[in-house]
Structures are given as C-alpha cells and as structure tokens.
Amino acid sequence: xxxxxxxxxxxxxxxxxxxxxxxxxxxxxxxxxxxxxxxxxxxxxxxxxxxxxxxxxxxxxxxxxxxxxxxxxxxxxxxxxxxxxxxxxxxxxxxxxxxxxxxxxxxxxxxxxxxxxxxxxxxxxxxxxxxxxxxxxxxxxxxxxxxxxxxxxxxxxxxxxxxxxxxxxxxxxxxxxxxxxxxxxxxxxxxxxxxxxxxxxxxxxxxxxxxxxxxxxxxxxxxxxxxxxxxxxxxxxxxxxxxxxxxxxxxxxxxxxxxxxxxxxxxxxxxxxxxxxxxxxxxxxxxxxxxxxxxxxxxxxxxxxxxxxxxxxxxxxxxxxxxxxxxxxxxxxxxxxxxxxxxxxxxxxxxxxxxxxxxxxxxxxxxxxxxxxxxxxxxxxxxxxxxxxxxxxxx
Numbered sequence: 001x002x003x004x005x006x007x008x009x010x011x012x013x014x015x016x017x018x019x020x021x022x023x024x025x026x027x028x029x030x031x032x033x034x035x036x037x038x039x040x041x042x043x044x045x046x047x048x049x050x051x052x053x054x055x056x057x058x059x060x061x062x063x064x065x066x067x068x069x070x071x072x073x074x075x076x077x078x079x080x081x082x083x084x085x086x087x088x089x090x091x092x093x094x095x096x097x098x099x100x101x102x103x104x105x106x107x108x109x110x111x112x113x114x115x116x117x118x119x120x121x122x123x124x125x126x127x128x129x130x131x132x133x134x135x136x137x138x139x140x141x142x143x144x145x146x147x148x149x150x151x152x153x154x155x156x157x158x159x160x161x162x163x164x165x166x167x168x169x170x171x172x173x174x175x176x177x178x179x180x181x182x183x184x185x186x187x188x189x190x191x192x193x194x195x196x197x198x199x200x201x202x203x204x205x206x207x208x209x210x211x212x213x214x215x216x217x218x219x220x221x222x223x224x225x226x227x228x229x230x231x232x233x234x235x236x237x238x239x240x241x242x243x244x245x246x247x248x249x250x251x252x253x254x255x256x257x258x259x260x261x262x263x264x265x266x267x268x269x270x271x272x273x274x275x276x277x278x279x280x281x282x283x284x285x286x287x288x289x290x291x292x293x294x295x296x297x298x299x300x301x302x303x304x305x306x307x308x309x310x311x312x313x314x315x316x317x318x319x320x321x322x323x324x325x326x327x328x329x330x331x332x333x334x335x336x337x338x339x340x341x342x343x344x345x346x347x348x349x350x351x352x353x354x355x356x357x358x359x360x361x362x363x364x365x366x367x368x369x370x371x372x373x374x375x376x377x378x379x380x381x382x383x384x385x386x387x388x389x390x391x392x393x394x395x
Contacts, residue, residue, distance in 0.1 A: 020329025035368030067249020102185025
C-alpha cells in the first residue's frame, strides 16, 4: 500500500467534533435507558417497528466515524515508516481488544448462575469493566516500566481468572460465551473486516464503493425470507451489516480529503447523501427500518444522516472556522473508549457495594431526562481530568 499524497495530513477537527458529540449522546441515551416513563422517541425502537429514533443513530454514527478515521490512520503509519507487519499487528490487536472487552461486558449483564459463582456477579462485572483500564492505558514515557508491566499483566491475569470464575446459567459450564458480541465487539469485527479490505485495495475509492455495494447486498440477502445460508456465511453477512457503515465513512472521508483541489461545494458527497437516502427508502418496503434487526434501510439512512451532520460540521468548523463551541465535547473525542467504559465501572461499583446515590425521583420522567443530561456532562468533565493526568485508553 502506498502513501496517499493528496490526503489531508493535519488533524480534522470536524471529525473530532462529530466523535465527541456522538459519545456525549451515547452516554446520555445509555443512562436514559434505565429511566422509566420517557417518550418513545428517546428510546430504541422495538425490533418489529419500521422506524428509528435518534437513539438508533448513535451506534451507526460511531461506526461511520471509525470509517472516516481509517484513511488518516493508515496514511500516518505509512508516512511514519511502519512496516506492513507493524501495521497489521497493531490493527489485529485493536480489533481483538474491542471484541474481548465487548464479550466480557455482555457476560457481565446476564447469562450467569449467581448461586454457583464463587464471586458475586456485581464484583465480577466491576472487574470485567475496570480491568481494560490498566491493560490498555496509554502510559506516559516517564512512567515506571515495572509498574506498567505489573498493571498491564495483572489486569490480563484478572480477566483470565474471571473467565474461569464465570458459571453459565443454562448449562452450568465454566467460562464466558459470546451470546452476542456487544457494541464494542461489533465495532471490532466491522473495523477488522473493513480495514483488511481497505489495505487489500490500497484504499482506492472505486473499490470501497464496490465493497459498500457488496455489504448492502449481503445484508439484504441475509434478511430475505426463504434464503438459507450456512452458519459461517450468516456470520460474515451479519458483520458486513456494520462494515457497510464503516465503509460509508471511509468513502465520505476520501471524497472530502483525498484530492488536490478543494471545491466550495462537494457535489460527489451531496450525490452520496442522495444515494444513501434513495436506496435506503427504496429497500424500506422489503426490510423495514430497524436497528435491532440491522436492516439495510437502517444502515443506509443512518449513513445519509451522518454524512449530512458531518458536512454541516465541516462547513462550520473547517470553512467558517467556528470551533470554540466544540471544546465542550473534545475531552470525550480524545478518550472515547474510557468514557464508554467508565459509566459501567460506576454502575457495578455501586451495585457491588450497595451504594445508591441517585434518588428514585431522578429515575423517572423529566427528572430522569435532566439527570441523564447532567450525568453526561459530568462524564465529560471527568474525562477532562483524566486526559490531564494522562489516563487514556489506547488500543
């Protein structure tokens, strides 16, 4: 793979802003999920509903942003002089880490037999959420090497021990299982599939567009009644659903930033916005719009919305240079994995030690919505502190 000479080689603040906003909304909706009596438009739509809310857009937005960052990440490593072995080692480690963390998180939620486990499920969940922090923290250069190894390998040993301390509910067997991969695990698979293809085709735009077509076709076939696929093909097609959103992000990123001349109006991007919505609504009568089922209409309409949002941020921040407002969201953009994990650490800590901080009054209706916004804001300020003290997860 060759260096993309025309790819913009400076940090794109509008991508960071979109990432930060997405994470802020993600924390808000995750906290809101436990609040009773909130409007349906502030919840995930049911699996059988032909509709989506802004909540159903959070996950695809994260995938889209992952895709937008791929060309810059590969180009930076190539410019740095990293060998293919180094690049692929880093890529595989990142994907595997996301998958592992995702599976542990899912098993912390359900599927265990508490009566047969040596350790209480709440403590198991606390350790499962907390151990990725010492393992994947980006330690500063002046940090003690021995302490770093103790924290990293100690965290790994704890995760291994947690595997053998887990007792499955239905079978009584020892060990965790991928009931489903979790949000992080799904991101890991989609990222791995997309970057492998991106590398194989040297990041060529036409090849990425062709792959998006393949992803959408596979997703559609996988959900078509009457068609039966082998389990391995069903597995691949399922992950191509989410890979389509990563690929869409790659395409839009290339259309914006991999060119010699910058146009005032990016007509190819506008064309893709129209295409995303047109194909999405064309497929809607056949598959519906469903985040739970992962329908092609949901992925394409989400890609269209994400592209519109990014185009607005690009215009506002890169062209009009209105960037000061984004400082509120940037702590999350700089530390996305930690801010995703931290609320779970807090939840299981409170559960394990039977601590109840928030009165029931704030777990219902408008007070619950207000608390969710406050909690999300607090998390951003916590990340600002963590970033200052160099506590940042880096896969």
